[in-house]
Amino acid sequence: MxxxxxxxxxxxxxxxxxxxxxxxxxxxxxxxxxxxxxxxxxxxxxxxxxxxxxxxxxxxxxxxxxxxxxxxxxxxxxxxxxxxxxxxxxxxxxxxxxxxxKGPFYRWMQRLIENDVDPVLAQEILTEIHEDFAAENALSDEVIELILLKKVKERLHTAELKEGARIISFIGPTGVGKTTTLAKLAARYALYHNKQVGMITIDTYRIGAVDQLRTYADITGMPIEVVMTPKDMSRALERLADRELILIDTAGRNSKNSMQISELSSYFSVMPDSETFLVLSATTKTKDLHQIVKNFSKVNFRRLIFTKLDETESYGAILNLVHSTKLPVTFVTTGQNVPDDIEVANAEKLSKLMLGVE
Ligand SMILES: Nc1nc2c(ncn2[C@@H]2O[C@H](COP(=O)(O)OP(=O)(O)O)[C@@H](O)[C@H]2O)c(=O)[nH]1
Ligand SMILES: [Mg+2]
Known part of the structure; x- marks a missing residue:
């Protein structure tokens, strides 16, 4: 036998x-x-x-x-x-x-990966849960969900707009929604916070790009300055000296073109106190997001805005980028409507999107 x-x-x-x-x-x-x-x-x-x-x-x-x-x-x-x-x-x-x-964490691993969360990060989070709760016999699915939400939230850094920020600039690739986001914020601060808002555009590359912002300025009655050189920038800021908030739009730069990025950064040398946002689309792949962050790193930005959350079903790229760069998200935008489709980034809400739970 x-x-x-x-x-x-x-x-x-x-x-x-x-x-x-x-x-x-x-x-x-x-x-x-x-x-x-x-x-x-x-x-x-x-x-x-x-x-x-x-x-x-x-x-x-x-x-x-x-x-x-x-x-x-x-x-x-x-x-x-x-x-x-x-x-x-x-x-x-x-x-x-x-x-x-199929294993207590299998379902959640699948869920995170379906949402484009980097598999290495997904495994790191689930392993952490497993190690933290090794003494427990078996965690119920509901408990795993709660712990997982907390762990994802810890990695989704958010930060509110800095108190007293007066000059706010928007940089980023073409078409991500910089001008639209600026218009949303300008209208919000003017309407809901009663602020005296002014706009500057250094968007001189695309024909019609100035007009886009000018239209918003005309509707809201806000002053707008068009800037062609870094020298112009100082003069424009002086002309808007009475404004409590100045929002600065920039031309979408091809982030692979280092000449364009250098030129862009020269505008910021004359306004060191600018609170600069890198605007990114939630529909962009993680790998490309990393490249964009790297290419724009010459310009001193410290916060992110993610646009077009309404145009994707998987939000993992946001988590992947924020976790690895430690750059916080301040606003997210969720549609084309000015001024409604913008929200202050909320880590809890974003974590739920990552896991596809409500
Ligand atoms: N679906 C959607 N479209 C957006 C959002 N933000 C901007 N857009 C659209 O994206 C396109 C490019 O926006 P624009 O502000 O001109 O981008 P910019 O080149 O970065 O200034 C326009 O059609 C906007 O209406 C958003 O949150 N969701
Ligand atoms: Mg624009």
């Missing part, structure tokens, strides 16, 4: 191995679901451990067997195989149905 244990992904896979190694007469002594040892086991589906036995004394070369007995055995073997197939289908079907059998 030969007894052997097999640790496989499915009963079907085990049966094939057993048949190959122990022969068609092997019998199954025991079959149970086990988790792989170590951390890996927490994030991967359960395995099946099958103990099989074969009576080696019965095994003879096929050639010396009675042909009739062989035919009968062969038929029986076929029937058994069909039965096994049916059992396997049943087992596979059950495995799919009960997701909790």
């Amino acid at each position: 030969r007894i052997k244990k097999y640790c496989v992904d499915s009963v079907q896979e085990g049966m094939l191995q057993i048949k190959k190694e122990l022969g068609p007469d092997a019998i199954i002594i025991e079959s149970r679901k086990v988790r792989e040892k170590g951390l890996r086991g927490l994030f991967s589906p359960m395995k099946v451990e099958i103990t099989a036995a074969a009576d080696t004394s019965m095994q003879q070369p096929v050639a010396v067997r009675n042909p009739l007995a062989w035919a009968q055995e062969h038929k029986m073997e076929q029937e058994i195989n069909e039965l096994k197939k049916m059992v396997n289908q049943l087992v596979n079907c059950q495995q799919k149905q009960s997701i909790e059998e």
Whole structure:
């Protein structure tokens, strides 16, 4: 008698191995679901451990067997195989149905990855939970969700607009929504906070770009200055000396063009007290976001605005970037409407978006 244990992904896979190694007469002594040892086991589906036995004394070369007995055995073997197939289908079907059998964190790992959270970061967070709560027997799904929300929130740095900030500038790639976001904030501060707001645009690259901001200025009756050189900037700031808040729009720069970025940074050397925001779209891939942050790093920005949250279903890129750069998010925008579609960034709300829970 030969007894052997097999640790496989499915009963079907085990049966094939057993048949190959122990022969068609092997019998199954025991079959149970086990988790792989170590951390890996927490994030991967359960395995099946099958103990099989074969009576080696019965095994003879096929050639010396009675042909009739062989035919009968062969038929029986076929029937058994069909039965096994049916059992396997049943087992596979059950495995799919009960997701909790795939490890307590498996579902959450999937959820984070579906939301484009960097798998390394997702694993880091879940491992932390596992280690923090190793003493607990089994965490319920609701409890895991709560802890996970907290852990994600800790990594989603947000910061309100600095108290007393008077000059606020917006930089970032083309088309992310800098001008629209500026218009939203200008209207909000004028309407809801009763502030005297002024605007400056150094958007001299795109024809029509100045007009876009001028239209907002005309509607709201705010003064607007158009600036062509860094020298002009000082004069424009003087002309807006009576304004409590000055919002500065910049041309969308191709962040890969270091000449354009250098030129942009020269405007900021004449206004060291500018609170500068890098405006990014939530629809941009994590890798590209990192590159944009790097390319704009010549300009001294310290906070982020994420636009177009309404245009994506997965928000992981925000978490990935904020966690690794430690740059806080101050505002998020959620549509094209001026001035309504803008919110102060809220880490709790963003964490819920990351996990797709409400
Ligand atoms: N869906 C959506 N569109 C936005 C949002 N913010 C800006 N946009 C649109 O994005 C486009 C480019 O905006 P614009 O402000 O000109 O971008 P800029 O080149 O960075 O100044 C315009 O059609 C805006 O209406 C947002 O939060 N959601
Ligand atoms: Mg613009």
